[in-house]
Amino acid sequence: MKTPRIGFVSLGCPKALVDSERILTKLRAEGYSLVSTYKDADLVVVNTCGFIDAAVEESLEAVGEALKENGKVVVTGCLGVRENEIRERHPQVLKITGAHAYEEVVEAVHEHLPPLHDPFVDLVPPEGIRLTPRHYAYLKISEGCNHRCTFCIIPSLRGDLASRPIGEVMDEAERLVSAGVKELLVVSQDTSAYGVDLKYRTGFWGGRPLKTRFYDLAKALGELGIWVRMHYVYPYPHVDEVVPLMAEGKILPYLDIPFQHASTRILKSMKRPVATEDVLARIALWRSICPEIALRSTFIVGFPGETDADFEQLLEFLQAARLDRVGCFTYSPVKGAAANELPNPVPESVKEERLARFMGVQARISADRLQSKIGKRETILVDEVVDEGAVARSRADAPEIDGQVFIDGATHLKVGDWAEVIFEDADDHDLWAVPAS
Numbered sequence: 001m002k003t004p005r006i007g008f009v010s011l012g013c014p015k016a017l018v019d020s021e022r023i024l025t026k027l028r029a030e031g032y033s034l035v036s037t038y039k040d041a042d043l044v045v046v047n048t049c050g051f052i053d054a055a056v057e058e059s060l061e062a063v064g065e066a067l068k069e070n071g072k073v074v075v076t077g078c079l080g081v082r083e084n085e086i087r088e089r090h091p092q093v094l095k096i097t098g099a100h101a102y103e104e105v106v107e108a109v110h111e112h113l114p115p116l117h118d119p120f121v122d123l124v125p126p127e128g129i130r131l132t133p134r135h136y137a138y139l140k141i142s143e144g145c146n147h148r149c150t151f152c153i154i155p156s157l158r159g160d161l162a163s164r165p166i167g168e169v170m171d172e173a174e175r176l177v178s179a180g181v182k183e184l185l186v187v188s189q190d191t192s193a194y195g196v197d198l199k200y201r202t203g204f205w206g207g208r209p210l211k212t213r214f215y216d217l218a219k220a221l222g223e224l225g226i227w228v229r230m231h232y233v234y235p236y237p238h239v240d241e242v243v244p245l246m247a248e249g250k251i252l253p254y255l256d257i258p259f260q261h262a263s264t265r266i267l268k269s270m271k272r273p274v275a276t277e278d279v280l281a282r283i284a285l286w287r288s289i290c291p292e293i294a295l296r297s298t299f300i301v302g303f304p305g306e307t308d309a310d311f312e313q314l315l316e317f318l319q320a321a322r323l324d325r326v327g328c329f330t331y332s333p334v335k336g337a338a339a340n341e342l343p344n345p346v347p348e349s350v351k352e353e354r355l356a357r358f359m360g361v362q363a364r365i366s367a368d369r370l371q372s373k374i375g376k377r378e379t380i381l382v383d384e385v386v387d388e389g390a391v392a393r394s395r396a397d398a399p400e401i402d403g404q405v406f407i408d409g410a411t412h413l414k415v416g417d418w419a420e421v422i423f424e425d426a427d428d429h430d431l432w433a434v435p436a437s
């Protein structure tokens with residue numbers, strides 16, 4: 001009998017990628033095989049993103065392409081909550097489910113492409129199926145979010161914060177490390193809130209009690225002997241507690257904290273924490289505890305009501321904070337977001353002009369910060385080896401979103417190797433290095 005074959009399209013953020021990995025792990029465990037072309041698949045699952053309008057359009061197009069090329073399509077992911085919109089454009093879709101509805105997706109696949117049951121064959125490695133390279137993996141610690149930022153619809157798509165028990169998270173982390181993972185990227189919508197919903201309940205890892213709490217998780221992950229990188233950390237005061245773990249080398253000296261803006265007026269209207277002076281003081285504190293800490297953040301320019309003065313305040317913050325890595329987006333209305341009702345939208349041309357100014361200022365800061373690394377020795381992690389040499393990342397660089405380190409001629413290195421290098425040159429975003437002797 002022929003093995004049923006699944007095609008899978010995974011769109012969106014790392015959290016959606018983790019959902020895709022869970023669904024694939026389950027299907028693979030049931031004997032489905034995974035194929036990489038529409039024509040080889042018996043059915044295609046599309047995991048969609050609904051975060052901004054461009055992502056919605058990309059998702060709808062991906063569903064259309066899968067239908068055209070294959071015909072049997074199950075849709076899941078964030079866009080799934082907007083079922084009518086999908087059905088309107090693609091009425092032939094077999095089933096639509098929302099985000100992290102693993103069971104429902106698997107049931108839909110069973111209904112339209114029954115599994116071949118073979119209980120004697122273990123087809124799945126213990127760490128599950130992963131879509132990232134072998135040497136790094138995303139570790140999702142919770143779903144949903146208790147905040148209600150006015151530009152965001154994630155809480156309506158994914159619900160309130162629901163943390164995974166710490167024992168389960170640590171078991172998964174251990175399995176990943178045993179499978180060769182060298183770097184764990186901790187993701188969620190709000191990593192620092194981990195465990196709030198469970199009232200920091202005590203769980204167990206290897207028989208040892210651990211609280212379901214950001215600090216305890218960071219500390220336990222720090223014992224695994226690999227790189228641990230914290231993403232999507234909300235600037236709560238208790239974040240200060242994990243910085244000493246970075247200074248001690250237990251977890252990477254890296255914090256990804258989306259500040260979004262620096263004007264009190266705009267932060268209030270975004271429903272974000274407002275004390276910008278506190279943020280600057282906190283950054284100074286973190287740097288005093290762990291001087292090598294790399295700070296990454298994201299911002300939105302052109303939010304409704306943003307005046308020239310608000311924008312100047314944002315630039316001043318940027319100059320004062322001197323962050324290492326920064327992403328910036330122009331505000332774009334997301335269907336269903338409360339911010340759509342706010343008065344005084346900023347014209348597109350002004351948004352674009354502010355974005356260009358913002359990125360210009362940050363490029364100079366980033367270039368300066370990278371220049372200060374020249375001559376320093378550091379450990380890097382190799383992501384790719386090409387004809388010209390190795391492409392790696394430093395401790396300050398997350399995959400996909402930050403810079404890279406190029407080591408010309410170092411073709412003796414292998415993907416997933418840690419290596420000692422000395423930084424020799426830099427541009428605005430990337431570094432060049434030579435192997436340390």
Ligand code: SF4
Nearest residue numbers: 145147149152154189
């Ligand atoms: S913190 Fe704000 S932006 Fe982030 S997921 Fe929660 S509501 Fe959305």
